[in-house]
Amino acid sequence: MKRLTTAALAAIAFLTAGGAAVADYPERPVTVIVPWSAGGGTDATGRIIATMLEERLGQPFNVVNRTGGGGIVGHTAIKDAEPDGYTIGIITTELSMYDAVGSADLTHEDYSLVALYNADPSAVFVKADSDFQTIEDLADAVRTDPQAIQASGANFGGVNHLSWVSMVQGLGLDGGQSNWVPTEGGAPALQLLASGAIDVAVVQFPEAQALLEAGEIRALATLGNEPNPRHPDVPPINEALGVDFAIAGWRGLGGPEGMPEDVVAALTDAMEDILASDSFRSQMGQLNYGVVWAGGADFADYLENRAEAFGAAISSAGIGQ
Amino acid sequence: MDALKLAAGLVFNVETLTVIVVASAFGLFVGAMPGLTATMAAALLVPITFYMDPIPAVAAIIACTAMAITAGDIPGALLRIPGTPASAAYVDDAHGLTRHGKAGLAIGIGICGAAIGGLFGFAVLMFAAPMLARFALNFSSFEYFWLSLLGLSCAVIVSRGGIAKGILSLLLGLFIAQIGLDPLMGQPRFTFGFSELVGGISFIPAMIGMFALAEILRNGRGGVRAERQVPVANPFAGVGQTLNRYRMNLLRGAATGSVIGALPGVGGDLAAWISYSVAKRTSKTPEKFGTGHPEGLVEASATNNAALSSSWIPAMVFGIPGDAVTAIAIGVLFMKGMEPGPQLLTANPHNFYAVLLVFVIANLLLLPFGYLAAKAARHIFKVPKSYLDAAILLFCIVGSYSINNTMFGVLVMLVLGVLAYILQSRDFAIAPIILGIVLGPLVEQSFTTSMTIARGEIVGFFERPIAATLGVVTILTWIVMIARTTDVKRLLRKRKANSG
Numbered sequence: 153m154k155r156l157t158t159a160a161l162a163a164i165a166f167l168t169a170g171g172a173a174v175a176d177y178p179e180r181p182v183t184v185i186v187p188w189s190a191g192g193g194t195d196a197t198g199r200i201i202a203t204m205l206e207e208r209l210g211q212p213f214n215v216v217n218r219t220g221g222g223g224i225v226g227h228t229a230i231k232d233a234e235p236d237g238y239t240i241g242i243i244t245t246e247l248s249m250y251d252a253v254g255s256a257d258l259t260h261e262d263y264s265l266v267a268l269y270n271a272d273p274s275a276v277f278v279k280a281d282s283d284f285q286t287i288e289d290l291a292d293a294v295r296t297d298p299q300a301i302q303a304s305g306a307n308f309g310g311v312n313h314l315s316w317v318s319m320v321q322g323l324g325l326d327g328g329q330s331n332w333v334p335t336e337g338g339a340p341a342l343q344l345l346a347s348g349a350i351d352v353a354v355v356q357f358p359e360a361q362a363l364l365e366a367g368e369i370r371a372l373a374t375l376g377n378e379p380n381p382r383h384p385d386v387p388p389i390n391e392a393l394g395v396d397f398a399i400a401g402w403r404g405l406g407g408p409e410g411m412p413e414d415v416v417a418a419l420t421d422a423m424e425d426i427l428a429s430d431s432f433r434s435q436m437g438q439l440n441y442g443v444v445w446a447g448g449a450d451f452a453d454y455l456e457n458r459a460e461a462f463g464a465a466i467s468s469a470g471i472g473q
Numbered sequence: 474m475d476a477l478k479l480a481a482g483l484v485f486n487v488e489t490l491t492v493i494v495v496a497s498a499f500g501l502f503v504g505a506m507p508g509l510t511a512t513m514a515a516a517l518l519v520p521i522t523f524y525m526d527p528i529p530a531v532a533a534i535i536a537c538t539a540m541a542i543t544a545g546d547i548p549g550a551l552l553r554i555p556g557t558p559a560s561a562a563y564v565d566d567a568h569g570l571t572r573h574g575k576a577g578l579a580i581g582i583g584i585c586g587a588a589i590g591g592l593f594g595f596a597v598l599m600f601a602a603p604m605l606a607r608f609a610l611n612f613s614s615f616e617y618f619w620l621s622l623l624g625l626s627c628a629v630i631v632s633r634g635g636i637a638k639g640i641l642s643l644l645l646g647l648f649i650a651q652i653g654l655d656p657l658m659g660q661p662r663f664t665f666g667f668s669e670l671v672g673g674i675s676f677i678p679a680m681i682g683m684f685a686l687a688e689i690l691r692n693g694r695g696g697v698r699a700e701r702q703v704p705v706a707n708p709f710a711g712v713g714q715t716l717n718r719y720r721m722n723l724l725r726g727a728a729t730g731s732v733i734g735a736l737p738g739v740g741g742d743l744a745a746w747i748s749y750s751v752a753k754r755t756s757k758t759p760e761k762f763g764t765g766h767p768e769g770l771v772e773a774s775a776t777n778n779a780a781l782s783s784s785w786i787p788a789m790v791f792g793i794p795g796d797a798v799t800a801i802a803i804g805v806l807f808m809k810g811m812e813p814g815p816q817l818l819t820a821n822p823h824n825f826y827a828v829l830l831v832f833v834i835a836n837l838l839l840l841p842f843g844y845l846a847a848k849a850a851r852h853i854f855k856v857p858k859s860y861l862d863a864a865i866l867l868f869c870i871v872g873s874y875s876i877n878n879t880m881f882g883v884l885v886m887l888v889l890g891v892l893a894y895i896l897q898s899r900d901f902a903i904a905p906i907i908l909g910i911v912l913g914p915l916v917e918q919s920f921t922t923s924m925t926i927a928r929g930e931i932v933g934f935f936e937r938p939i940a941a942t943l944g945v946v947t948i949l950t951w952i953v954m955i956a957r958t959t960d961v962k963r964l965l966r967k968r969k970a971n972s973g
Contacts, residue, residue, distance in 0.1 A: 190516035190797055196804045203520050216878050217516075220672020221654045221661075225877075228668050255659050302926055308658045333925045334657035335614075336918060339793050343737060346791070349613035349926055349937075358807070362792025362814035368610065435523070439807045 177237055177415050181212040185233070185241035187226020189219045193358075193441065194403055197270055198242040200435050201405060204426045209418070222246060222307070224256045231262045233408045237415035240266070240407040245311045248402075248455065252463040253309050253471055260455040264411035267423035268404040268446035268454055270436070273376030273397065274305065274315045275386060277353045277360055277369045279345055287373040287392045290352065291323055298325055304333040304341040305354035311401045312338070312354040314465040315375045322395030327468035345369060356401065357383060358440035376400060382440065398461035402444070404451060420447045480826035483528045484834070492529040493536045493831065497838050500537035501846055504544030504556055506868070509875065510677065511541035511557070512797040519801060527809035528827050534802045535785075535828070536835040539591065542781060543839050546583035546774065547846055551576060551853065552865055554685040554872075558911040559745035559780070561680060561904055562631070563773040568688075569765025577847060581712035582767055583774050584843030586723065589716070590775030591836035593727035594734070594782025599829055603818060605735045605783065606790035612736055614926065615934055618919035619943035620736070621912045624743040626950050627750035628909075632902030633763045636958050642901050646909015647916070649674050649889075656918050669881040676910045678873035678886040683903050685869050686890025689862045691897070709844065719771040722752055726772035727779040734780025737787040737794065742911055744780040749773040782832055789813050789825070 184202045188194040195217060202213040218226035223246040233239035243263060250256040276287065284290040294301050298320055305312030313334075317327035333350055335341045338359035345353040346368050353360070353369070357380050363369045371386045376397055379388050389395050405423060407416070426432050427445045436443050446454045483489065496518065503514040514537050522530035545556015550567035560567075570579035597605065612620075625643060632639035652663045653673025664670040716723055726748045733744040752772040753762045762769050785802070787793045792813040794800035806813050811824050818825050853861065873886035893903050927933025935941040 190512055190801060192800065195516065196519070196801075199516075199520055200523075203523070218877060218879075220675075220877070221668070222659050224654075225668060225672040253659070255654075255661075304922075307656070331925075333922055334918075335922055336656060339737065340614075340918075340922075342791075343610070343793055344613050344922070344926075346610045347613035347616075349615065359792070361812060362790070365812075365814040366791060368791070435808060438810060439804060 177418050178209055178211040180238065181214055182209075182237070183233075183239045184213050184215050185226055185230050185239065186215055186217050187219065187223040187230070187241065187244065187246075188217070190217050193439075194242055194244055196439060197403060197436065197441060200432065201242070201269065201423075201426065204429070204432060205419075205422055208422045208425060222255065224250065224258070227258050228256070230406065231258060231408055235264065235408040235410040235412075237407060237411050237419070240405060240419070242403060243406040244403050245401045245458075248458040248462040249309065249311075249314070249466065251459070252466040255309075260406075260452070260459065262409050263406040264409055264416050265448065265451040265455065266405040266407065266416055266419045267427075267448070268402060268444055268451045269423065269427055270403040270441050271400050271444040272356050272358075272402075272442045273374055273380075273400040274312050274354050274356050275360070275374045275380070275383075276319075276372045276389075277342075277345060277355065277364075278351065278372060279348060280368055280370055282351065282370070284351075284372065287387065287389070290372055291393055294320060294330070295323055295325065298329040299331050301352060302331055302333050302350040303352040303354060304335050304344055304350050306335065306337055306341070308332060308334040309466065309469070309471045310337075311399065312341075314462060314469065315397075315399050316352075316354045317469040318397065318399050318461075318465045319375060319389065319393075319395060321465070321468050322389075322393065322397075327465065328470040330469075332469075342369070361440065398457065399465060402454075402458065404446075416448070423447065476822040477826050479823035480830055483823065483827040484532070484830040488526070489529045489532055489831075490834075492525065492533050493834055493838070496533040496537040497540045497835060497842055500540030501544045501842050503537075504541030505547050505846055506872070509872065511538045511545070512801070513875075514538065514541045515798050515801045519805060522805050523808070527811055528824070528831075530805050530809050531802065531811070531828055532831040532835075534798075534805055535831050536838070538798050538802075539778070539781060539832070539835040540839065540842060543584060543587040543778060543843065544846060546587070547580055547843075547850060550579040550583060551850055552685060553688045554681060554865070554868070557777075558676060558680070558742045558907060559773075559777050561684070561907045562628075562745045562749045563770045564684060565633075565763045565904070566766055566770045569763065570767065570770070571765075573765050575765070576850075577709075578711055578715065578767070579765075579770070580843065580847040580850070581709050582715060582770050584839055584847075585709070585712050585716060586726070586771050586774035587778040588836050588839045589723060590727045590730055590780075591778035591782055591839070592833065593724075593775070594731050594779035595829060595832045595836065597731040597779070598782055598786065598832065602786050602790060605732070606786045609735045609737065609787050610791065611939060613937065613940075614919040614922040615937055615940035616943060617736075617915065618923055618934065619940055619947050620743065621916045621919060623943065623947045623950065624746055625905075625908060625912055625916065626947060626954065627746050628905040630950075630954060631746075631750040631753050631762065631769075632905050634900040634902050636954060638901050639905050642896070642903070643905040643909045646906035647913045648909075649679065649906070650910050650913025650917075656914050657921050669879065672877070674885055674889075674910065675876055675882070676907065677876045678882040679889050679910055680907055681869050681873050682886035682888070682890030683893035683906060685865060686886060687893040687897055687903070689866055689869075690890065690894040692858060692862055715767050716771060719768050722768060722772035723775050725751070726775035730776035730779030730781075731783045733776075734783035735786045737784075742908075745773040745777045746908060748776040778836065785828075789817055789828070 186198040202215045206213045218229045230241035250258045278284050303316050313332050320330040321327040338355035341353045344350045374388045377390050503509045549555040549560050549564045553568040555561040555564040567579045629639040729748040730744045749769045752769040753759045788799040873882040876882045
């Protein structure tokens with residue numbers, strides 16, 4: 153009996169001593185909220201991140217999908233969690249938009265920002281038998297009558313819509329004049345494009361890859377400042393049309409505001425290590441997701457910059473309140 | 474032929490076969506647990522597939538989901554908890570058979586119908602994948618709009634309790650689908666400022682509540698009494714006879730499933746409903762449908778798994794996922810360097826054939842695994858009904874909680890369960906409500922999208938050839954449906970009498 157008590161006391165002493173030390177976060181399983189459904193890109197990359205955090209920090213990182221409301225439900229759940237580091241989540245592009253659109257009272261300032269791990273510009277696609285051979289052809293047609301070109305790629309106010317608005321704006325037109333066909337996302341928009349119902353699809357390369365290789369559709373331009381490494385022939389928009397671009401989908405890791413600094417630092421360090429690893433790069437590469445790193449304060453600057461660009465596009469599109 | 478040999482080598486080795494068996498067992502468990510879905514099973518498997526070779530990785534996802542979806546019919550038959558929106562189409566017949574003491578037959582038909590449908594789907598994948606994929610690419614929002622309206626009309630036609638009540642049920646379902654953010658413009662509707670309602674009413678808790686909880690309430694109304702429990706006999710006894718009797722239904726169901734299943738987005742959910750209603754329309758005894766009649770069950774369960782196979786066609790050929798499961802599978806394909814696209818069929822046909830072989834094995838495994846599950850289920854019925862109902866209630870709560878890990882799901886389940894109990898005691902059909910919830914967003918989206926493309930011109934809905942055909946079929950269905958109702962018949966007779 154006495155031995156047992158001693159052992160228990162020793163165990164307690166050990167545990168409390170451990171608890172006091174910073175390096176021991178996490179001491180119990182961590183919940184990782186993914187605000188989008190299983191099967192999407194955020195879920196896929198979020199699960200890779202969770203598995204790798206688990207390997208590095210030695211505790212289970214359990215992915216929980218909290219879906220609905222265009223990501224609002226999940227983002228709110230992350231924001232409202234106890235800021236102890238045991239509930240964190242994947243935050244996504246939509247966070248740059250809720251406030252400007254007026255759909256939810258959420259901005260990046262409501263979160264403890266850990267790290268950016270992915271950013272992907274969209275690209276402009278047309279059907280294989282389309283009259284538009286180059287992005288200039290399309291730009292001319294848009295200049296002539298922006299209403300006549302039916303474009304799609306996401307819901308109204310989604311990142312692909314705003315990319316399109318930004319491009320139309322860059323051509324010297326009022327972004328609100330463009331004709332956007334709302335769909336639920338990239339796949340239905342590509343289906344519309346391939347069936348000949350619309351003229352242009354604005355989606356990301358991974359989504360369009362198979363149709364591209366099947367010769368059903370063609371890519372006219374990348375909506376970024378650099379060519380996509382897998383599609384070096386597709387010109388970036390600033391090169392082709394001289395339109396500058398700051399809108400891109402992004403994904404990062406964050407937690408509720410007010411998380412202990414050492415916990416955020418521990419997570420940021422682990423993320424830096426993950427992003428530098430070959431296995432992360434190869435997995436992201438195979439899924440065709442771009443790896444972009446920005447930790448802590450850099451991540452905050454990045455999001456500040458995005459909030460401005462998205463805000464401008466949103467008010468130009470006439471969506472904001 | 475060489476490709477086929479190579480494919481066989483990829484599949485028939487210890488590692489792949491072990492993975493298939495283990496993933497199937499996992500899928501069986503998840504599918505048979507009310508409230509756990511095939512999507513969840515697939516998502517849980519993904520991190521494990523990181524450590525596997527390409528073919529076993531894809532095999533794991535295929536085997537697990539095929540098994541989970543079919544196993545979902547077991548709680549449907551025994552407890553009236555359908556596993557998927559598709560199986561809600563025939564849950565009343567499956568459960569009806571159980572109540573007549575033929576639980577074994579209900580499960581047996583479900584399993585064998587699924588296996589045959591799945592193998593049929595394999596044949597379609599093998600010979601017609603590129604063709605069917607090209608056909609599916611012709612479907613724009615206009616075609617989807619008509620197709621989903623046709624599906625909804627089918628739900629009304631098959632519903633018991635009359636067309637008028639069927640339409641009311643359907644409208645209730647469509648209303649429930651309206652709750653939450655408008656899918657395209659992101660405007661909140663009927664949310665009253667609750668962030669939980671912004672996410673909308675997800676159909677799994679709704680389905681659990683409306684079928685299972687309502688059933689428990691109905692059992693409970695009679696008070697606790699010692700009810701004789703029905704034994705589960707050998708699930709394969711009499712199945713061959715039944716399937717042979719309805720072999721035309723079986724074939725037609727599998728064919729319907731293969732074609733409709735290839736349409737990304739709607740296929741899987743719609744196909745079973747459409748073929749169930751076709752079975753009812755063409756049956757000699759339509760009045761028996763919904764009471765435990767095997768005819769519709771045979772046709773719809775064959776459709777279900779055939780659609781499951783062909784839903785992989787647009788995913789593999791054009792990278793367009795139809796549902797969450799195929800979206801996850803596409804992710805795994807990418808990850809393993811087997812990028813979806815036509816080159817999957819041409820450049821590396823052995824990979825494609827290997828995937829097909831996995832389909833065959835997974836569908837054949839349905840038979841022994843289903844048999845074991847049915848044998849195990851027998852023990853459930855040794856428990857007195859009142860205790861069993863308490864356990865089912867527990868499953869209802871856990872299942873609806875686990876969808877989004879919130880108590881809100883449980884609340885949805887309770888409210889809709891009580892609502893369904895009241896509606897059912899007044900002879901309203903429940904199935905159209907479920908289909909309304911599932912297809913409501915699709916009808917709305919395809920309508921809004923189409924109207925935007927057509928710039929508000931309604932003629933646009935008839936300009937494309939397939940859309941026009943589907944539109945005319947849908948409208949004709951409505952006309953026939955209305956003309957058949959007794960009120961209209963009476964009215965016409967009166968007119969005739971007056972004028973004559």
